[in-house]
Amino acid sequence: MTRQGAQEESDNMLIDEPQLPQRGQIAALPDEFNPSYLKLYYSKLFPHADLYRWMSYGNDGKHPGCDSSYLVRREFSYTLDNDIFVRYNTFNSAAELENSIKEKCPLKIDIGPIYNLNPANRNAYAGDNVLTPVERELIFDIDMTDYDDVRYCCSGADVCLDCWPLMTVAIKVIDTSLRDDFGFRHILWVYSGRRGVHCWVCDRKARRLTNEQRAAVADYFRVYKGNENSNKKVTLMGQVLHPFLARSYTEVLKEYFETKLLTSQNILSSEERYEKILDMIPDQSIASELRAKWQDGRRSSSAKEDINIVRWEQLKQLVQRHKV
């Protein structure tokens, strides 16, 4: 949704000459995007009224206490044909919004913040930085590429049923926390269209958060630090986990890891792969014991059971034993 996100995407849309579908030609239509479809989409499918109702947040002029200048202070940006990017579009009514979209047929619509004044008037005021954002939904953007170092099935923009559960886990953990811990209630999760999801938190409280407060929410969720230049790690200090982490583990992570990802990603099936896991065990004597067990690839009697599950059990047992 953000401009930043747009920059990282490669353009894989094919732009053909506009061709309106004719009767009898429907079956022969190519299965790719065509900008002429946009006209159809915006006139028949796009939820104009719902979008307007959502963006108004109740300031629809139908009851006392409405702020009639509310919606007009919201910026909408269009990405048009030929990659023209138009900012600071504002609308006074549902009809204006709908007509503009139908007329311009943008390839992409970005919803910006609510400013302190109508952005259309921004040049009427002297001085720098007169236009300041005052409200913006709290938005999370999760890309599968953020998980490239823990999935073997795909990389980059590819996504499949084996790695999508990683996204499911993220959604469950974050959604539960946003509701139970932070008390947010109006949350929208959408598929971003390519390789991830967006989460829009729309509570009034959320819209009014400062940058520092938004960063705090993001940091509250963050456990994974580092990159290829340093040891990537999750460092959880203390004798006990914070209730948020403990709940995430017992309610979501444990099950998804043990019943889905462990096997679908074959996390322990080869030396290259299990070494990554062994590297994470702080007590290297445990790691070497396991390494010795697994190195020659010998299987014990339970040769039928998935090797990942077998090895994970062995790892757990060994760690438990040493803890005691």
Added chain:
Amino acid sequence: MQVVRSHQSHSTFSSSTGSVSASPTLPLYRSAPELEVRLEDFESFAVDRLRVLKGISDGLSRGKKPDEMEKLVNELWKTNMRHQDSSQVLNKDIISHFVLRLVYCRTEELRKWFLSMESALFRHRFRNQTAEAQRAIMEEFDLPCKAVSNAEFESLKEKLGQVARSIGHNHSLPTADAIYYKVPFEEVPELVAGRKVFINQGYAYVAMNQVVSLVATIFRSLLSKALILTNRKWATSIREQEQHRLTPIVEALCSSYLGPDYSQPKEYGEISLKDIDQLAKSSFPLCMRHLYEKLREDHHLKHAGRMQLGLFLKGVGLNVDDSLAFWREEFSKKVGLEKFEKNYAYNIRHNYGKEGKKTDYTPYSCQKIILSTPGVGDHHGCPYRHFGEENLRAALSRMGVNSRAMEDVMGKVRNRDYQLACTLTFEALHAAPCDAGINHPNQYFSDSQKLLKAKKDSSA
């Protein structure tokens, strides 16, 4: 506050801050005091306080832990903020703060620095107050927090204990006498970010010992607003009125302590594109060398890396057209020419103040870079801080650091003296001392160039 000439004896003033101070030793600086100040004290008090703030700044960029910082702050305060007349200690405190407000209100960057240092100072001094004084200060700040009722406490005791143990506060497990405050989570972003509090339905449960964070946040936001107002007053009346008296003092105070910010390189176009490769090897500090190498290798850098390297190059003297050419050459190899123009060129021009709100961004200092948090796929940050030991050794050895110097450098790294580590690297590679110490990547570059140029001149 009234500033008087030295020949006028200064009157004995009340130690009031305008409103009754909540704490006898820690003023809240809510309003300018009704005091008279001698002109020379105006400057010297401010200089003393500036030493304290600068000391705090150094401590923070070395990554000192909270208890080390506490010791440091106490020492700095004791050393610099004394007064021969003990009844004047509080006044010196108040006056120096307000003078520095004038000095540091004038640009966004100055305000940010002053805000961070004064908040850090306040936080540590607050910690040392008695529980009485702390409660008084909280009341003064109108904290929107309630003490948790017994009933609620009972139901949450277990979770609160879990949080305490998760952050290693075993000695402060919640007992029946423990006081917890319930505040909206927005009031304590620091505590939330570090998962140091239990939060539920939007409320954070703050232990007494964490109250510091609460108070510091409020202090910071009040000071932030005050600085904006001070700036307005300064610009519209004070600077003009005081142009022969206080203004020159105020303007001199600032530049003497923060050093050059490299926002206006002496001449744009001092370096040209074809020189960059050679310059990277001879004069770039490790952080920029790493970014540069990765850019050449991957033909891409993520946003934070582009900012850190891009602004550094601007500070080095690369003008906007050469900068565009530089980034275009690399990025077009990966994303194509058209994509580059569409998605990246705008931001590069933005960095030079040619687009949007036309802010001319300044190159990042070491302190800023050290405090960044590179994640997966990132290459920005300070390698002395953000690289694992093995990777750092490899990078340094590629730069040409010999094995003996390597050990000294790693020693500094282990001690979290990242800037000293970089300084030692500089000294090893240039076979010359760097007494001032490195605190800005552009400083590393210009010092390096100076040395190399001198060598070339002397051997010519």
